[in-house]
Amino acid sequence: MFRYILRRLLQMVLAFFGTTLIVYALMFAGQGDPIQALAGERPVTAAQRAYLTEKYHLDATGVGGFFYRYFDYVKSLLQGDLGQSLTGRQIGDILQAAWPITVKLALIALAVAIIFGVTAGVIAGIRRASIFDNSTLVLTLLVLGIPTIVLAPLAQYFLGVKWQLFPPTAGSEPTFYALLLPGIVLGSLSLATALRLTRTSVAENLRADYVRTARSKGLVKRRIVTVHVLRNSLIPVVTFLGVELGNLMSGAIITEGVFNIPGVGFNLFRGIRTEDGPLVVGIVSVLVVVYLVSNLVVDVLYAVLDPRIRYE
């Protein structure tokens, strides 16, 4: 197990450099004039242009110039310096402000998925083909079928504006209550998938031979379901939720955008729209690490949950 983790960590270093390189290349390859992009519609003086060209080594051209800037970037990155965005703010500061909000949002979404998705999935799995099972099937297909870009504004309009049950937008320092509706919207997709997964897994395990054995031992039904069946059924569900948490942590561009939540996804989207190369690359680099680490955690968790899995 220790050797496996070590090998995975080494692979992560490679994956990290690979992805940052690609993102860096994509971001700056498509850029026309970064200095003009920075200034927006306003004119740029020759002196300003000379200063920025010097500062970002924009005078070096071609592939050589690209790698020059990339290694420049990676060097400061390894020193813990994510650099400055084109707006002059420290990217580290931006992330420091945005991340707690995104994490809060992610945890709300995950809690929604676990509390409603897993519970309903277990019930649907036990009562296969019941009214409950069929109605959850219809509802989950509906949720999975509607894209967030439609679902989020709908929820915002009806629950936030029309019936005023929740604040329609979050603002700069969002409270838990303000994040609740976006969290539910964000979590509804994970909820639907978790529900389907749990239901299938429970239904399958209820038919397993070891359930027959447990019954022939004379155990009560509740124990068979809550100990034997659940312990086995939740292995794929926990794995899914782990991956999902990794995804949610990297911010939700659409949900954060619709509800005006200044989280990671919101900043990333702003960076892309304003062609703020350093900001985009900085955020994505950190996201890559978050994603790789969460995947490793999930793989290790999988081995912990299922004794049949052994990593060499």
Place this chain on the structure above:
Amino acid sequence: MTQSAVRPTPASPTPPGGHLLEVRDLHVEFRTHEGVAKVINGVSYHLDAGETLAVLGESGSGKSVTAQAIMGILDTPPAHVRSGQILYQGRDLLTQSEEQRRQVRGKEIAMIFQDALSALNPVFPVGWQIGETLRQREGMSRADARRRAVELMDLVKIPAAAKRLGDYPHQFSGGMRQRVMIAMALALNPKVLIADEPTTALDVTVQAQIMDLLADLRRDLDMAMILITHDLGVVAGVADRIAVMYAGRIVEHADVRSLYRAPAHPYTKGLLESIPRMDVRGQALSTIKGLPPNLMRIPSGCPFHPRCPYAQQVCVDVVPHDLVLGDGRTSACHFAQEVRDDSAR
């Protein structure tokens, strides 16, 4: 070491003249979308204290379903017990509440299954699984249950039992896994052990070890055993009586010795003749032609008639009743006498 595992023989509460376990005219069907499959069609057999009954038959003959009906672990639906009685110590289990039946499971009648790998829960250590029965049913403490689990694993001759308590089912070999199953079934000192094809998934050499172990345990612990199998070779050394099943019926019922010497049902005869023999050279192995019947459309009359070399018109028209042949032998064949005389020749 294994002293505590040996149960003091209690005065048998079985009413005088009655059997320890008796199945009477059991009918079970499976209701599916495709139709109704009549899986058990009037099975009757009995088991007395201390004896071993072998239930023999090919796949789908209903031998396992009968056993699961006795245990009360059939999946209902699709299974449905239509009629019949299952008397344990004179009481009909089929009229009892689920809670009463649960009390019987494991404590009075225990069962082991064919494939121990899938029959054991993959995510719990074997010691935990053996101990679970004791903790849940007897209210034993964790420490006591562990101690008793080691005793039971010693009893079924698992080497270094105390060290292997924390191992998971997949870490055991097939034979050792089946021993774990047996240890688990013995936890509550059952009076009846139902072994459902306990050696089918195992190597031939290991099969013999497990059969020997089961025979020894049955004797030492004074249990009665129902041994379900499709392997005639397994039965010979272990069983006292044999019930042969075909299409959800008992077609022949006899003590082992006379059944092997002179089978009185064409199906049994066919089974015995299809065993390769060391002493007969250069003859093609005989087989039973045809396939087992579709249980949704069981043939009229005797269900075996389409495959039977003895079949006459009467076999198509009339369902044969059990013909009593003396010495407790029965055969559900219109020509039972004839078949037996042929076989004896």
